[in-house]
Amino acid sequence: MMFVQQLIDCNASNYGCSGGNKLKAYDYIIQNGGLNTKQNYPYRGIKGTCDAIKERGDGLNIDTYAIMTSRIDDKLAYALYEQPMVVGVDAHSSKFEKYKCQIFHEECVTKLPMTNTT
Template sequence: GSCWAFSAVSTVESINQLVTGEMITLSEQELVECSTNGQNSGCNGGLMDDAFDFIIKNGGIDTEEDYPYKAVDGKCDINRENAKVVSIDGFEDVPQNDEKSLQKAVAHQPVSVAIEAGGREFQLYHSGVFSGRCGTSLDHGVVAVGYGTDNGKDYWIVRNSWG
């Protein structure tokens, strides 16, 4: 799917709002169609790091309004690709399986993360603190936006592109 694009865009939108005070909705479709570097394959999957690399090398990313999401692969629109509304100058990976580092990062800003979402428990999840098994076969991009503790159980607050 295109979860990698939604994760990357959501993170960039949120950080841009933290810095500028303005919420600008950015284009996942531009990443789906134009970010073909690395392992990105449009609606057939990709990596958030490759999306961030594209935004840096492209000098920015366009708005959702100008380059709307279509939920299908298409040809990169060079004219729209050149509309650089929000830019980033870098990104940093949180060390894998290092929850303390992730907590520290999320305390300052939303963070793109990969999770295992293929399990039945996760597919059927609808609300509250997820109590199912957390696997290690990373196959879905989401955004960690916070964390907390409920009845002594630690949890992450995650924004998912599924709704």
């Protein structure tokens, strides 16, 4: 699981609770040298000030990422076996109108074009 609060607080180019871009999140993780653990940088659900002391840590470190465009089940299963996968969500649904900055708990039925990152 990615460490959401640190990305919200510290990744200035990624809009905090007002949206986000998975590629900018990965770029931040690489440039920052990783993310702290969720125990050391817990989720609060609101944008706060970046804690520079807690910004670096030993929670998650990546050095590259790739974009998958294949819908072939075997390739997706292999990619997921090898590393984490991020999936885009269509936020234009009316279910998102009142969404502020919490964890979204609704069934998503819209099928998006395949642009997952791995």
